[in-house]
Amino acid sequence: MDAPPPHAPPTGTPRRADLKVQGGGATADRDRFRVSRVAIWGVVALGLAQGACLLSFILLLSKVVELLEPTGVGFAAEREYRQSLAACAVLAGLGVALGVLRAVEFSVTERAGYAVVRRLRMEMYAHLQRMLPAHLLHRARGGLLLRLTGDLSMLRMWLSRGQLQGCSAAITLAAGLVAAFILSWPMACSLLAVLSLGAVASLSSGQAMRSATRTMRRRRSLVIGNITEQINALAVTQVAGRTGGEFARLSRQNDSLNRALVRVANLRGRLRGLATGTSMVATAAVVATGVVEARRGEVLPATVLLEVLVARFLTRSVRTLGLMHDYWHRGTVSRQKILDFLASSSRGIESSLLAPLRVRRGEIRFNDVTVEGALDGLTVLAEPGTVVAITGGAGSGATAVLDVVARLVDPDGGAVIIDDQDLAETSPSSIGRAVGMVGPDLPLMRGTVTRNLTYSARSSTPAEVQRVAFGLGLHQTLGRVGAAGVDEWLVEGGQNVSPADRQLIAVGRALMGNPPILLLNRPFEGLDPASRILARAMVLRHRGTVLWCTEDPEDLAEADVIWVLEGGVLTEVKAGSAYRAEQWTTRNHEESRWPATT
Known part of the structure; x- marks a missing residue:
């Protein structure tokens, strides 16, 4: 959606349990x-x-x-x-x-x-x-x-x-x-x-x-x-x-x-x-x-x-x-x-006293979340198992919403609560097991396609890998590159395959292991219509809470709820059914302006 505005790096405050270390x-x-x-x-x-x-x-x-x-x-x-x-x-x-x-x-x-x-x-x-x-x-x-x-x-x-x-x-x-x-x-x-x-x-x-x-x-x-x-x-x-x-x-x-x-x-x-x-x-x-x-x-x-x-x-x-x-x-x-x-800024050594993030239902609550230059007092609730589309223009702060859930950015104020757990009080290393994410700043790693698909879900079986690969159509697209399929070797950033293949592999990496929370930032960028349909179907079949940054009307029409942000402020929360009704009305109105001729 939008790149987070530049701001000074946070100094990071070490927790009391970490001071000794x-x-x-x-x-x-x-x-x-x-x-x-x-x-x-x-x-x-x-x-x-x-x-x-x-x-x-x-x-x-x-x-x-x-x-x-x-x-x-x-x-x-x-x-x-x-x-x-x-x-x-x-x-x-x-x-x-x-x-x-x-x-x-x-x-x-x-x-x-x-x-x-x-x-x-x-x-x-x-x-x-x-x-x-x-x-x-x-x-x-x-x-x-x-x-x-x-x-x-x-x-x-x-x-x-x-x-x-x-x-x-x-x-x-x-x-x-x-x-x-x-x-x-x-x-x-x-x-x-x-x-x-x-x-x-x-x-x-x-x-x-x-x-x-x-x-x-x-x-x-x-x-x-x-x-x-x-x-x-x-x-x-x-x-x-x-x-x-x-x-x-x-x-x-x-x-x-x-x-x-x-x-x-x-x-x-x-x-x-x-x-x-x-x-x-x-x-x-x-x-x-x-x-x-x-x-x-x-x-x-x-x-x-x-x-x-x-x-x-x-x-x-x-x-x-x-x-x-x-x-x-x-x-x-x-x-x-x-x-x-x-001695430079970081989150500090992870304390053994921090509890791991345990996601049972997938409820995500934002309580007055503020990120300097990106979000201003965001207070909203994502119900468990819903597909939430987040939309807005450049600088709206939509990307920052995903980043605070993934803990790529620590909020300057407020709290993110996932299933009654304050995200700031959980172990950062446990986030990856509960969250799958697609974004422009998350490149592929050097290694095979299988290594990339299972990078977060290391215990995934070969059958699971094949299921995701076939569901996204990777077996066909990679077949055009070589006969190796999911064993195809990727160079750094996956530069030896097409941008569309890189995007599909990134989507598969986020879906692998069925994480209870899915964070998608323009996940279908650069995909052809056929690949977009397959990838969208895989996302919609996912059982979990989905936060989806997009401006594509087709993607917005699939959402249960739509959050509209402007300048880091939540301006509207719209039901997906209401958006689809508006789209249907608009489409019919446009068609009525151009009656069929005989």
Whole structure:
């Protein structure tokens, strides 16, 4: 009938029973992003094991180097030789163990990050499911997709490779520094000094990285949103001859995004360069200190080489810790965006205290129902089992009547009572089992025709599916598309079948399972006369209460009651029999003006 006028998204007031679930402040926010304790302690244990292996490797290697110059002769020299070979075997074992530990560490850290992301993605999707159409009215699809994909990926990088792998790297670095101090404290001090300077240099780029990341995210969201819109409206662009203009628009957005990505890449490259440079400069500082110490006779050349080896061993740990800053900035921005999304308007978490909607007779009572910009104090009763036609011009509010019953819109005032149950006090998830609905904003889903027909009534039998399909003539119309019939595969929105077939499938979906309440918004739009007759007959055979938005005189003539709305106000309630009598009188009057000629 009419599209609901735009209005500000409702803020939504959480029920008292839901406050405990939704509340919690900063503690609840931390819990959302918290890695499991098992994973944390596992990573700590792996880090300690790697540190122990590294420390043992360095000290044992130092012992082997000492044994390269035998201190004894004869049997003593042979014993030192055998000890050297045994130590080499142990070194090989430590190397293998270190490699295995690092492989396990990577697997554990990645798995822990994926676990948090999975939990968050489902929480975000549950929040999305609780959002009403009005809540999504001012949200770009590009931003929503970025929340559920890119933001979670960035957060996972921070959790897995920043926090957990950084923790392990810090433990390994500490073990390496202990080994360095055991070998030579002056060279160890020079190594520590260079590493500290590298950390300070990395931290200095923090503000620039945060700003660049936010800019990049905004521009990426614009590009994703534009591409999503163009995919959904490609035919409009082609028919309007706007392909060139849209190409130029996307090109400008893409150039802007590319500049932002290059800026982020430059800053990330600087951080990676700092990490690599710090490692190399640390090696040079160790060598320089070793040269001075060797000249003074404080250390042997072999000790200098061992210190250099320690510095090289720590390269991976230094690089991991250097990249933590990058991961932290990207993860922090993503974390805040995720929290903002979870704090956005929705109906709130469904309370277990809410009773399910139980429809026995199908009486629907509107008590002073008001929807800002759509309905103004609607008070009317739909008797059980009646067919109520709702009609009116554009902006009459007829669509809003259906939306409040389906709980796609929550009224700003008044109440909808179904069989003595206040709809606002019932579980929203139970609405779908009691209501079947057809509307222009309810597209088909990807999958077979059967999946779409039984989407609400999952327990429907194949016989029921065939009954509805044959009743609507789907077996004939789909037969023209392919031989699959109700097993025909539909792409997103059912774009691979004709608009008439899509409408028939939508009507069948609403009728499947015989819901006690049927909400129809221009259900026969685009149907040919033969299909319209079949679909109308199926609707009229339905046993239940029907609210039917239409302006078609043939549809109005089938109604038991007609509600006439203008500007959101109910102006007239007319019996269907009275309307049919008026139609009959009008038709006879018109025929009498043109008498038959002989």
